[in-house]
Amino acid sequence: MSLLGLPNELLLMIAEQMSSSKDINAMAQADRFTYALLNKYLYDQNIRKSGSSALLWAAKHGQLGTAQRLIKGGANIETYPGPLFQRPLHVAATYGNVEVAQLLVDHGAKITFLDGHFKTALHHAAENGHAAIVQMLLRHGHLLMEQTNHLVPETPLHQAAKYGHAEIVRLLLAAGCKVNVTKFGTGETALHLSLEHFKHQIRHKGKGKKISVKKRDARKAKTAVLLIEHGADVRALPRSNKTPLELAIRVSYVDVVRHLLKKGASPNVRVSIIYSNLPPSPTFPFSTYTPPTTTIMDLAKSCGNNEIIYLLHDAQNKMYATSRNTL
Numbered sequence: 001m002s003l004l005g006l007p008n009e010l011l012l013m014i015a016e017q018m019s020s021s022k023d024i025n026a027m028a029q030a031d032r033f034t035y036a037l038l039n040k041y042l043y044d045q046n047i048r049k050s051g052s053s054a055l056l057w058a059a060k061h062g063q064l065g066t067a068q069r070l071i072k073g074g075a076n077i078e079t080y081p082g083p084l085f086q087r088p089l090h091v092a093a094t095y096g097n098v099e100v101a102q103l104l105v106d107h108g109a110k111i112t113f114l115d116g117h118f119k120t121a122l123h124h125a126a127e128n129g130h131a132a133i134v135q136m137l138l139r140h141g142h143l144l145m146e147q148t149n150h151l152v153p154e155t156p157l158h159q160a161a162k163y164g165h166a167e168i169v170r171l172l173l174a175a176g177c178k179v180n181v182t183k184f185g186t187g188e189t190a191l192h193l194s195l196e197h198f199k200h201q202i203r204h205k206g207k208g209k210k211i212s213v214k215k216r217d218a219r220k221a222k223t224a225v226l227l228i229e230h231g232a233d234v235r236a237l238p239r240s241n242k243t244p245l246e247l248a249i250r251v252s253y254v255d256v257v258r259h260l261l262k263k264g265a266s267p268n269v270r271v272s273i274i275y276s277n278l279p280p281s282p283t284f285p286f287s288t289y290t291p292p293t294t295t296i297m298d299l300a301k302s303c304g305n306n307e308i309i310y311l312l313h314d315a316q317n318k319m320y321a322t323s324r325n326t327l
Contacts, residue, residue, distance in 0.1 A: 047070065052070060130168075135171060257308050
């Protein structure tokens, strides 16, 4: 007699002796009859013995039907079997699966829980560019968490600005995010982060290939302009002492330089000369060493962007003309 010819009771007893969900699933896939018999048992077994871990899988892969069956069967929507304390809502937000995220929120998932990285679901959605999830979380009253600290150094606005997600920046600002909140430890605003280059800056987890450097720069420049238009402090100085104008010149964001100068950034400030290979010196330890400075114009010339050089010349001439008229 074949395995499939056994009575239902015996098939269920065999399934109960299997410790691996993978083995039970393989048995369930034998034909339609075993699938109908064992599929519900497979869900129940995951809920009872595996801490509802399948709900994390459904959240990652956008399997709405699986998530619905698990929740209907009593799955714990706040399960976090892994070491990073990521709940299903964090995972759905990271991978942009809005239907699963909505289902979880509708069934009571806490939208302000922090995971092992001390990030909420809104942080993950903002970081990875998932505007639909950001909208949904804001619609359900997600707290903006404007206060940064040693555990949560960046706000969702910082995350969106850092990775060049202009649409999400717009949504967060419209929801009331304060544009000049500083990152804990560095004093950087969202504007500073939008003008700095980091590794893996534009990420869409589970959503295809990485974008080109050119497209990345276009997105980050657009994000910076948006922040400036919404009142970002164009003269803000973080601990690195790099103004937004200096950062924009270093990455050759011409349109950003234009907007910064228009909003009052000074074309006459001095900037530090950075020596990346400067060795430690007992005569000048790093704690007391003051790097040499140069003018912002010389910095622009060293970067070789003629459009930026012209903008700085024009701003200097206008500033000079204004100062003469006031004498």
